[in-house]
Amino acid sequence: MSTLPTMLLLGGIIIEIAIASAFLTYYFNVTNLGSRLAAEALAAARAGVDDALIKIVRNRNFTAYPEPYEVQITGGRVASVTVCKDLLPSEPECAGVGKSKITSKASALNKRSKIEAILTVEPEGKVSVDSIKEVPF
Numbered sequence: 001m002s003t004l005p006t007m008l009l010l011g012g013i014i015i016e017i018a019i020a021s022a023f024l025t026y027y028f029n030v031t032n033l034g035s036r037l038a039a040e041a042l043a044a045a046r047a048g049v050d051d052a053l054i055k056i057v058r059n060r061n062f063t064a065y066p067e068p069y070e071v072q073i074t075g076g077r078v079a080s081v082t083v084c085k086d087l088l089p090s091e092p093e094c095a096g097v098g099k100s101k102i103t104s105k106a107s108a109l110n111k112r113s114k115i116e117a118i119l120t121v122e123p124e125g126k127v128s129v130d131s132i133k134e135v136p137f
Contacts, residue, residue, distance in 0.1 A: 040075065048071045052117075053117070065084040071104075080104070081104045082102070082103045082104075085101075086098065086099070101117070102119065113134065115134050
């Protein structure tokens, strides 16, 4: 007579352990996926900055303001890139006279990344990078 309650108790414990392990497996997979997506969004945004930098080096008068252009990244990611050149510092998207500001935004599912770069473009054609930083989206 005592075997039935014992079997039910052991069965309940085994089912509880199985549910807990399934939950932990799901949690670890979601955490790893989130980290991977954040890294992909950051890499896509950086690729957008690099593309704009190449365009500025090739043509020091290059601009893409206020309408951004898109850069297709391997893996289906897209970076939206804005390049603002020689406008007043009062404009939020611009860095000032003699400077170019690159703003690249990218996303991977629910993870987003935004990188801004400030460049000094001299009339002779020399381009130097003043700063590159990730900023809050």
